[in-house]
Amino acid sequence: MKPSIILYKALPDDLQQRLAEHFTVTQVANLKPETVQQHAEAFATAQGLLGSSETVDAVLLEKMPQLRATSTVSVGYDNFDVDALNARKILLMHTPTVLTETVADTIMALVLSSARRVVEVAGRVKAGEWTSGIGADWFGVDVHHKTMGIIGMGRIGLALAQRAHFGFGMPILYNARHHHTEAEARFQARYCDLNTLLKESDFVCLVLPLTEETHHLIGKAQFAMMKKSAIFVNAGRGPVVDENALVEALQNGEIHAAGLDVFEKEPLPVDSPLLSLPNVVALPHIGSATHETRYNMAACAVDNLIDALNGKVEKNCVNPQVVG
Ligand SMILES: NC(=O)c1ccc[n+]([C@@H]2O[C@H](COP(=O)([O-])OP(=O)(O)OC[C@H]3O[C@@H](n4cnc5c(N)ncnc54)[C@H](O)[C@@H]3O)[C@@H](O)[C@H]2O)c1
Numbered sequence: 196m197k198p199s200i201i202l203y204k205a206l207p208d209d210l211q212q213r214l215a216e217h218f219t220v221t222q223v224a225n226l227k228p229e230t231v232q233q234h235a236e237a238f239a240t241a242q243g244l245l246g247s248s249e250t251v252d253a254v255l256l257e258k259m260p261q262l263r264a265t266s267t268v269s270v271g272y273d274n275f276d277v278d279a280l281n282a283r284k285i286l287l288m289h290t291p292t293v294l295t296e297t298v299a300d301t302i303m304a305l306v307l308s309s310a311r312r313v314v315e316v317a318g319r320v321k322a323g324e325w326t327s328g329i330g331a332d333w334f335g336v337d338v339h340h341k342t343m344g345i346i347g348m349g350r351i352g353l354a355l356a357q358r359a360h361f362g363f364g365m366p367i368l369y370n371a372r373h374h375h376t377e378a379e380a381r382f383q384a385r386y387c388d389l390n391t392l393l394k395e396s397d398f399v400c401l402v403l404p405l406t407e408e409t410h411h412l413i414g415k416a417q418f419a420m421m422k423k424s425a426i427f428v429n430a431g432r433g434p435v436v437d438e439n440a441l442v443e444a445l446q447n448g449e450i451h452a453a454g455l456d457v458f459e460k461e462p463l464p465v466d467s468p469l470l471s472l473p474n475v476v477a478l479p480h481i482g483s484a485t486h487e488t489r490y491n492m493a494a495c496a497v498d499n500l501i502d503a504l505n506g507k508v509e510k511n512c513v514n515p516q517v518v519g
């Protein structure tokens with residue numbers, strides 16, 4: 196008999212078919228308590244769980260006593276209670292690598308659009324304000340050859356450094372838990388402590404996961420250390436930044452501008468002060484959102500679940516130690 200799984204995300208038809216070849220699939224809209232109750236029998240017997248963005252905590256796991264593997268269509272897994280999964284020896288699979296280059300492209304888009312005020316001035320053109328030669332009130336600031344500081348030199352940080360170094364001639368500073376010899380050798384990236392990075396960078400780019408350690412890592416004191424001309428970019432996770440402190444730093448001119456793909460609360464509330472600041476480019480968490488990459492992530496998550504339920508955890512597994 197095929198193992199049963201819960202699918203809580205719409206997938207392309209061919210991937211849905213691939214899942215159905217291996218598993219008995221129950222598709223649900225989300226993992227809200229009402230949904231779980233409505234499909235109680237399917238949750239009670241499911242050995243696998245596949246989807247993205249929803250919270251998977253100890254309360255949900257209690258409803259899934261047979262669960263052996265979860266597969267998220269994302270690289271970040273801060274929405275999972277990993278300790279609770281480990282305690283039950285449930286595997287957690289994720290999708291690193293397939294999205295790295297696309298997310299690095301998005302970060303460069305934020306760097307360029309916030310520095311050159313692309314969104315703001317394009318809006319002025321559409322509003323009919325381009326009626327004569329433009330003056331300095333339409334100008335931005337240069338990106339090329341400015342110093343880029345990268346906080347979190349992992350897969351995406353490295354792909355960002357490559358773009359900034361080879362494409363824009365930017366000196367790279369980075370902060371991470373360990374020295375990154377590849378980044379140092381290929382891009383002459385210079386390791387520095389967080390405070391030095393904040394003080395010396397023209398662009399401060401955050402690509403950190405959300406953990407207990409990184410929660411509100413960047414707050415009032417950190418914005419105060421940045422240059423007044425600094426542009427702050429966050430494409431890691433919203434809660435790594437104290438958003439009230441960010442708003443204050445932007446309003447008080449402590450930093451020049453911000454490019455943001457992630458927020459403390461998503462979707463960003465429509466009354467967020469960030470939305471009324473002209474020096475903010477706000478995106479709806481689209482780091483990996485291209486047709487190609489979202490397909491590849493979904494395909495990777497499907498393969499990951501098939502592998503995990505067959506005991507294969509050589510790649511893309513967050514907690515391989517739970518088997519054996
Ligand atoms: N905006 C988006 O759509 C989007 C897309 C993909 C990933 N992300 C986020 O980006 C994160 C990074 O992805 P990745 O594939 O590069 O992961 P990764 O694991 O390769 O890199 C993360 C890096 O952060 C470092 N790090 C962790 N804690 C740190 C700390 N306290 N101080 C300094 N460095 C620390 C790690 O050592 C690692 O080098 C993901 O966890 C996710 O939250 C966002």
Ligand SMILES: O=C(O)[C@H](O)CO
Pocket residue numbers: 268269270271272294482483
């Ligand atoms: O972590 C990721 O893969 C992205 O943020 C999408 O959720």
